[in-house]
Every structure is written in structure tokens, then in C-alpha cells.
Amino acid sequence: MSIPIKIAGVSFQVPEAVVTNDDLTKIIDTSDEWIRTRTGIERRHVLSGNETAVDMGIKAAQKAIKQSKINVEDIDYIIAAASVETHAYPSTACEIQAAVGAMNAACFDITAACSGLIYGMGIARALIKSETAKTVLIVATDAVSRCLDWSDRTTCVLFGDGAGAMMLTVSDDEQDDILAVSLKAEGNLGDYIKMPIPGKNCPLVEPNEQEPMFVKMNGKEVYKYVVTKLPIYIEECVEKSGLKMEEIDYLVPHQANMRIIEALEERLKFNPENVISNIKDYANTSAASIPIALTEAIQSGKIKLPATAILTGFGAGMTVGTTVVRLREGIA
Numbered sequence: 254m255s256i257p258i259k260i261a262g263v264s265f266q267v268p269e270a271v272v273t274n275d276d277l278t279k280i281i282d283t284s285d286e287w288i289r290t291r292t293g294i295e296r297r298h299v300l301s302g303n304e305t306a307v308d309m310g311i312k313a314a315q316k317a318i319k320q321s322k323i324n325v326e327d328i329d330y331i332i333a334a335a336s337v338e339t340h341a342y343p344s345t346a347c348e349i350q351a352a353v354g355a356m357n358a359a360c361f362d363i364t365a366a367c368s369g370l371i372y373g374m375g376i377a378r379a380l381i382k383s384e385t386a387k388t389v390l391i392v393a394t395d396a397v398s399r400c401l402d403w404s405d406r407t408t409c410v411l412f413g414d415g416a417g418a419m420m421l422t423v424s425d426d427e428q429d430d431i432l433a434v435s436l437k438a439e440g441n442l443g444d445y446i447k448m449p450i451p452g453k454n455c456p457l458v459e460p461n462e463q464e465p466m467f468v469k470m471n472g473k474e475v476y477k478y479v480v481t482k483l484p485i486y487i488e489e490c491v492e493k494s495g496l497k498m499e500e501i502d503y504l505v506p507h508q509a510n511m512r513i514i515e516a517l518e519e520r521l522k523f524n525p526e527n528v529i530s531n532i533k534d535y536a537n538t539s540a541a542s543i544p545i546a547l548t549e550a551i552q553s554g555k556i557k558l559p560a561t562a563i564l565t566g567f568g569a570g571m572t573v574g575t576t577v578v579r580l581r582e583g584i585a
């Protein structure tokens with residue numbers, strides 16, 4: 254018999270500092286009106302001082318541990334989805350492990366950009382179903398503000414910082430909370446969103462300049478790709494789940510652009526009331542965007558539990574990840 258999995262807790266953490274669209278007009282040629290109408294974004298949280306993605310991840314992890322009432326010693330794996338690593342090594346997952354004291358956990362990071370949480374769920378599900386693990390903590394944390402060219406108005410207005418976490422464990426009843434997962438990648442479209450890692454050759458081989466580490470994006474191509482392909486991938490995943498689209502209560506999409514979210518809503522014929530969006534307050538927080546949107550919607554009562562939901566993300570790679578889940582009471 255397939256081992257049923259429980260989503261035991263979800264959480265999020267964002268930094269305190271807030272930058273509004275109006276604030277951005279002080280450093281680039283933009284306007285609140287342009288940003289709001291093209292993206293839906295009004296403000297974003299950004300790291301300050303010595304705060305890092307790891308710090309946000311630790312706080313999100315601690316909240317998910319508390320919420321799920323799991324003993325830290327019982328966590329078998331910590332998977333961190335972090336597109337913008339604090340250190341190349343140690344991994345973000347190892348740094349979070351040390352801080353939360355989950356010393357029985359194996360730890361590693363994955364890079365799937367904004368699809369990171371869903372990729373993490375796919376891996377965690379396989380680990381639990383194969384009896385390799387009983388409990389897996391996924392932490393999605395990204396500090397994109399540290400990797401933006403703040404003079405490039407085409408990218409810097411779009412992103413914010415944040416972290417989210419999800420605890421998965423073997424279900425103590427028959428209910429399986431993860432009904433289907435679908436992970437896709439199209440590496441041939443890798444040029445759409447890129448962040449080069451700075452590095453240079455040995456000066457004895459050739460003199461060279463160090464390239465800055467900035468996000469570069471072809472927004473138009475990303476937009477076209479997502480509105481064309483994502484609905485098809487979502488429909489495939491829903492079919493795999495055994496549910497019908499009408500039986501799914503909520504759609505929780507990656508928060509990259511309000512116009513993309515509305516296009517999805519229309520194409521999938523989802524009631525706008527049941528499509529979760531908080532892009533206006535957080536902008537695109539990369540891998541953290543889905544757990545932030547999910548947790549906040551549960552805590553505010555916008556998502557009423559128990560419920561079924563589609564979680565879906567896309568990002569650099571290009572990667573796409575979708576899952577159909579059951580959400581129990583008390584997870585946030």
C-alpha cells in the first residue's frame with residue numbers, strides 16, 4: 254500500500270524593511286502606476302544589514318516545526334530550495350539544520366528557482382513513499398534583492414525577499430495530502446532568466462574582469478511561455494490527481510505577475526475569489542512565493558480549511574512544478 258503523506262505545517266517569514274513603488278522612483282525612472290498596472294506589485298520586503306536568506310529560512314523552519322508539532326530529532330531530511338545561496342557551501346539546508354537542532358537530518362539544497370518548493374515536495378514525496386524518510390522539512394528561501402541591478406528598471410521592480418517552509422510526514426490516518434506532483438524543465442529556454450555566478454580565470458592564464466551577479470530576464474518571453482504552457486501542465490497534473498478541476502477549491506500560483514495570475518484564472522475557469530494572490534505586498538519572492546501566499550491565505554481566513562488546492566510555480570531553467578494537495582485544519 255502506498256504510504257499516505259500529511260502536510261503537517263506551513264509557514265513564512267519576510268524581512269521587516271519595506272520598499273514601495275514610490276520609493277523606487279527615487280533611484281530609477283519608473284512610476285507606481287507603471288509597476289502596479291504591469292505587474293500588480295505595490296511594495297516588497299527586502300533584507301537589510303547582515304540579514305541573509307539563511308536567517309529568514311531559519312525563522313520559517315522554526316515556525317513550521319512548531320506548527321506541525323514535530324520533534325526536531327524526528328526530521329530525516331531538510332531540503333532547502335534556494336536560488337540565491339548565502340554561501341556556495343555549506344548548504345543553506347545544513348545552516349538551517351544547525352540552527353534548529355535537527356541533528357538527525359540529512360541536508361541538501363536544490364536549485365529550481367521559483368519552482369523550488371514544488372520540486373522539493375516532489376523529492377520529499379518520493380523519499381517518504383519509498384520509506385527512505387518519514388519526515389521531511391522543505392525550506393524555500395530567497396534573497397533576490399541582493400542580486401538585482403538596482404539601476405535596471407526592467408528587473409529591480411519585480412522582486413522581493415522572503416522564506417517559506419513546509420513539513421511533510423507520514424500520515425497518521427489514511428488521507429494522502431499530496432494527490433499528484435508534476436515537475437517539468439525546458440533547459441533549452443535557459444537564457445530567458447539567468448543569474449551568472451561571478452568568477453574569473455587564473456590571472457596567469459588570462460587577465461579578466463569580474464562580472465557582477467545580477468538577474469537578467471527576458472520578461473516578454475517568460476510571460477508568453479508561462480501563459481501558453483502552464484495551463485496545459487496544470488490540467489495534466491489535475492488529471493493525474495484523480496480530481497476534476499471543479500473539485501479543487503483554491504489555486505495558489507507563483508506570484509510573478511498579476512496579469513499571469515489572471516490569465517491562468519481565466520484559462521482554467523477558476524473563480525477569482527478562490528485564486529490566491531498577495532503579489533501586491535511581497536512582489537516576486539522566487540521559491541518562497543508559494544508558501545508565503547499559501548500560509549498567509551490560511552492565516553487570514555481567505556483559504557478555509559479543510560480544502561483542496563493546486564500549488565503551481567515556474568521559474569528560471571525554465572522549470573515548472575505543479576502539485577494537487579489536500580490541506581488539513583491546523584496547518585498554519
Ligand code: ACO
Pocket residue numbers: 282283284287288291292366367406407408410446470471472473475476509510513537539567568569
Ligand atoms: N518602469 C517604467 N517603464 C518601464 C519599466 C519600469 N519599471 N520597465 C520597463 N519599462 C518600459 C520599457 O523600457 C518599455 O519602454 P519602451 O516601449 O519605450 O521600450 C516599456 O516599459 C514596455 O516594456 P515591456 O518589457 O514591453 O513591458 P511588459 O508589458 O512586457 O512588462 C514585465 C514587463 C512586467 C517584466 C512582464 O514582461 C512580465 O511580468 N514578464 C514575466 C516575468 C516573470 O514572470 N518572471 C518570472 C521570474 S521567476 C524567476 O525564476 C526568477
